[in-house]
Amino acid sequence: MTKHHNNKEQDILAAAKVEFLEKGYDGARTTSIARIAGVTHAMLHYYFKTKDQLFERIFHETIGTLVKSILDVFTQDEMPFKDRMAKALEMHFEVIRENHLLPLFMIREVASRPERFSMIKNVISSFAGNLLVTMQHDIDLAAKRGEITPIDAPTLLLDMLSLNVFPFIIKPVFEAATGLNLNAESKFWDQRKKENIEIIMRRLTPSQA
Amino acid sequence: MTKHHNNKEQDILAAAKVEFLEKGYDGARTTSIARIAGVTHAMLHYYFKTKDQLFERIFHETIGTLVKSILDVFTQDEMPFKDRMAKALEMHFEVIRENHLLPLFMIREVASRPERFSMIKNVISSFAGNLLVTMQHDIDLAAKRGEITPIDAPTLLLDMLSLNVFPFIIKPVFEAATGLNLNAESKFWDQRKKENIEIIMRRLTPSQA
DNA sequence: ATTATCTATAGATCTATAGATAATGC
DNA sequence: ATTATCTATAGATCTATAGATAATGC
Numbered sequence: 001m002t003k004h005h006n007n008k009e010q011d012i013l014a015a016a017k018v019e020f021l022e023k024g025y026d027g028a029r030t031t032s033i034a035r036i037a038g039v040t041h042a043m044l045h046y047y048f049k050t051k052d053q054l055f056e057r058i059f060h061e062t063i064g065t066l067v068k069s070i071l072d073v074f075t076q077d078e079m080p081f082k083d084r085m086a087k088a089l090e091m092h093f094e095v096i097r098e099n100h101l102l103p104l105f106m107i108r109e110v111a112s113r114p115e116r117f118s119m120i121k122n123v124i125s126s127f128a129g130n131l132l133v134t135m136q137h138d139i140d141l142a143a144k145r146g147e148i149t150p151i152d153a154p155t156l157l158l159d160m161l162s163l164n165v166f167p168f169i170i171k172p173v174f175e176a177a178t179g180l181n182l183n184a185e186s187k188f189w190d191q192r193k194k195e196n197i198e199i200i201m202r203r204l205t206p207s208q209a
Numbered sequence: 210m211t212k213h214h215n216n217k218e219q220d221i222l223a224a225a226k227v228e229f230l231e232k233g234y235d236g237a238r239t240t241s242i243a244r245i246a247g248v249t250h251a252m253l254h255y256y257f258k259t260k261d262q263l264f265e266r267i268f269h270e271t272i273g274t275l276v277k278s279i280l281d282v283f284t285q286d287e288m289p290f291k292d293r294m295a296k297a298l299e300m301h302f303e304v305i306r307e308n309h310l311l312p313l314f315m316i317r318e319v320a321s322r323p324e325r326f327s328m329i330k331n332v333i334s335s336f337a338g339n340l341l342v343t344m345q346h347d348i349d350l351a352a353k354r355g356e357i358t359p360i361d362a363p364t365l366l367l368d369m370l371s372l373n374v375f376p377f378i379i380k381p382v383f384e385a386a387t388g389l390n391l392n393a394e395s396k397f398w399d400q401r402k403k404e405n406i407e408i409i410m411r412r413l414t415p416s417q418a
Numbered sequence: 419a420t421t422a423t424c425t426a427t428a429g430a431t432c433t434a435t436a437g438a439t440a441a442t443g444c
Numbered sequence: 445a446t447t448a449t450c451t452a453t454a455g456a457t458c459t460a461t462a463g464a465t466a467a468t469g470c
Contacts (some may be wrong), residue, residue: 022320026236027321030458031457042460048424051458051459104316104317107313107378108313108317110381112232112233112236117382117386125387127384129385155404165375166371167367172319172320172323175323177326177334195364199408203408209420217449239432239433240431248449259434419461420468420469421467423466423467425464426462427462427463428460430458431456431458431459433454433455433456433465435452435454435455436451436452440450441449442447442448443445443448
């Protein structure tokens, strides 16, 4: 035991992820998680004590995925700055595409319970701090070379995140309004990725005057 | 009566708006709404029967505000297309700025209970249909005149919404990560508005080749 | 003899309503 | 005599736990 007892534990975690991502903490039901996982309700408290602790596990995991997706943006090897940005945008877009429920989940939970975020605040801010410094440094170099127009790193980062993340956040509304199922429409997302790269490339291009 | 009995009714509506926008349907408590409104809990059911009906009132109202904010984008009088877009972006940005909790609220509710949206689905889709047709028509004209580069209307609309809305949606996360209070930082939002206009203008500029 | 699982239920929380009392308009 | 408001509580729902039983490793 202690070794392979984790089949059910894993089932519960997987079920919890589905339930929390779709309904949020307040909307999620521990009974519903147990049902999805195919275990009795008591098992859930046996392995994870409380709903809160189960939630923390899922929340941490998602934060990790999202933070990593942003950090990877700048762990590119040496290429011209614009090419690196294009590549970064593409990679980041694909991560979000694979995990399209994560951004809304994270935002919703932070919005409705800001205190929950404070524990990982330090993690994110330290990461983000380094990221922005590196980014600004590279921007300045490329601008000096005349490859791009100067821009603030935080501004550029928010531009990129807005374009790459928002379409996935608005997806349910869009689907409700149009009746389309965007998961089936891979062309739509391919086109969106291209558009985002196009926009950022144009934003970075030095203005000819 | 029947005439000015609505002071408390209005108090309840105002309180419900605060509670629902902050916590979402699942997180909202009718007892909490009553407390905020300064009335006893039973009053809430006296005026609005159920939590659901009270929610519907608030939800409808917010949908209206948001849909209007997008429609207004194209009720501009005659100017060059790019100027109209710049003006539209600015107006839309200010509406969201005044109602910064609305987008996340709407998206969250639709995501966690898609069936709730179906009733107003028709409203939105008919509006959006007209908007996109008009928009595409104007785009084609301006492109033919050489004022802008050709672009799909839905693509352009999603670009604009992403840039204008996402920063307000990510606000709580950003504040949690940095410790800043962005409501106090009006310079930040002014700069963001300018940046969004800058991006879209560059996106629309014909590529010189 | 420790770990895993189930049944049954306690305890907390939240929505909703019944029924009594107060306020207002006619 | 209709509308508004309050007190008290029913009823539903959900999380959590106690305690019994089954399965596993030594």
